[in-house]
Amino acid sequence: MIAVIADDLTGAAELAGIGLNHGLRTEVSTTVDEHCNADMLIIATDTRSLPVDTAREIMHDLTVQLLQLHPRFIFKKIDSVLRGHIVEELQSQLTASGLKRALIIPGNPHHSKKLVGDTFHYNGEPIHLSDFANDPTFPALSSNIIELLRADGKIRLIKKEDNLPSTGIIIGAADDEQDLKYWIEKTGGDTLLAGSANLFSCLLEHLTPQQTVTTSDPETTGRRLFVFGSTFYQGKLNLNDGRHNNIPVHYVPAATICAETSGDNVHALFASHVASSIVAGNNAIIAINPDFIKDIKVDPVLLSHKMAAIVKQVIEHTSLHELLIEGGATAWAILERLNIEKLYPSKLIAPGVIHMRIAGNNQLCLTLKPGSYPWPAPVWGTNNYTCI
Template identity: 35%
Template sequence: MIAVIADDFTGAAEIGGLGTRFRMKVEIVTRVSIEPGTDLLIIVTDTRSKSREEAIHDIHLITAQLMKLKPELIYKKIDSVLRGHIIAELLAQMKVLKKQRALVIPANPHLGRVIKDGMYYLKDVRLHETGFGNDPEFVMANSGRIPSSDVIDILKFNNGYDEENFNIIVAKTDAPLPDKGIIIGEALSSDDLRLWAERIDDHTLIAGASSFFLALLEHLQYPYRKSLFEKPTAYFSGNMLLVCGSSFSKSKKMVAEVLAKGAPVSLMPRELLQVDGTLLSNLQDQWVADIISLFATHDHVIIAVDPGAVYASKEQGRNISRHMAKVVEKVMKRLPVQELVLEGGSTASSILHEMRLEKLYPQRELADGVIRTSVPGNTALHITFKPGSYRWPDSIWDFKS
């Protein structure tokens, strides 16, 4: 059995989708538990949305619990563009596992996300010059923008980097590796990922994005079947609620476009952006009523934040996730929803927490990172996940508009 610790639900689903390519029995859980015959156990910590102290505590506890299951490998799934408490979580995990070294490969070359000469690029553009440059998920001291695309600089700002406390380097595939510290591996291609996979050993904690996990499964020679992405329309039936919870510019642009075409889109009341939702249940109820009214004439409804609204802080993003979670839970109590489609990791985590779901089974990949899952004990409901910065399958938006 392979165990993966993922810091959000969309990342966990992405790893689960890869597991289905290798004919693995996959479970996604929010606490350490395992069913007989499971090949790939993915634990979602949601630590990217938590404080540094909470993240360290949770990773320490979950890693210790996982060790009792004696997995063949423990993989730490991180965000490919280095958001979250990456260094703090790695150090906590290394302490429990008694490992002096971690190898981290964040790049996703097939998506144009690469590290070259210590710099992070997205399709040949430096990361801080892309839409990630002002992403609220990046928590910077005194600034909402990434000041640099230097990998070490990004980790410094996100993790309170202190050179005296640990050693961190960026290394090429053929570089000699130190016995201690954290190594960020450069990668420009799938071949580079395979070279890094060949360098893993029992003395090193392994971490990275989804592409490196795929390279590891290939290196470990799991039986592989070719990935054939399947159209959502082949499976989606009944009422579908599509929740756009990402602040990423491409997502907001798509919402604006389908809204202009007259698609059934219900926007969050702007007042909910400004205040704590616990005091505004009446506004939430008004939003629920609007969504229900759209379902009276449509099978598929989109909910989103007004694409013209500005919410540049992480706390505002958390408030949006909490509001959406409350509203989705209320909608699903009032009418049957067969397909729940969630965009954005923090939004997905908030909604599943509100629904009290602790386990999911990945079923199919619909596109890169877009994974449809089933729910234990509820054959009528399926939940599909998509990271905020990934592309939607065109067919989802075609039959929405």
């Protein structure tokens, strides 16, 4: 078994899609099942949204539990632009596992996220010049790799010509996929490897033979709800008469965003309106209008729970075939609200965009996507893609 711990749900789903594409029987879960017989078990967490002490404790406990399954190795999925409590979580995992060394390979060359020297670039420019500088929780206020990791002097950046230290947390510079493969070949079971989906894909190619997996299709009804929980791309929505790609967009009311509670009574009228839109046309989008939050301070965790409460109420008003969710924290809050603990990837629609079946539910499917990835064209056509 290959084990993975991801610090957010969409990151976990992204690796599940890679496992599926590689022919591995893959399972995404929020808990460690001692009876799991999957080829690859991915534990999804929401530690990126939690206080650092809580994140550290969760990582320690999950690492201990996974080691009892005797996995071939444990991979740590981190954000490709280094948001989250990365150093603290790795330190906790090292303590739990008894390993002496962790190697962070930042970035994702496939998505123009790479480390050049000690400067992290996104789309060819230092990341602090990008929209990631406006992230509500972990803004990229610097492009220096040590500062981006919010680390002290205990971690080192090394290049390929440098000797690999035997202890500590190390950053390996990677400009392209060949660099990713170089670091993989330099490490083994004595190293906790941490990185993005691009690194994990190279790791699977290096370690595992191809296999064949067959999954069954869930029943379909055609009713879909898109939930745009991230504001990364929402300012770029191409609206035509209140529609995006011919699907009606419903902005969460400003009063709901500003409310101090996520109580269901705050969302009832809006949820009913969205449900009616789905009944009329099979599709709807829930989104956050950037203009509503431009001049106010919004708690991103509370906002995720508000979105989850709205989704649950929409489902209570009308049956759905598919939830398409953008943003890891939002996806986590929705799964919590719907009591979903286990998922099985069924189709890789595009890199990072994964269609998944829900354990014990033959009607509702999920499609998950990180907030900074674009939605691929196939999702906009009703039922243009199915599970495999």
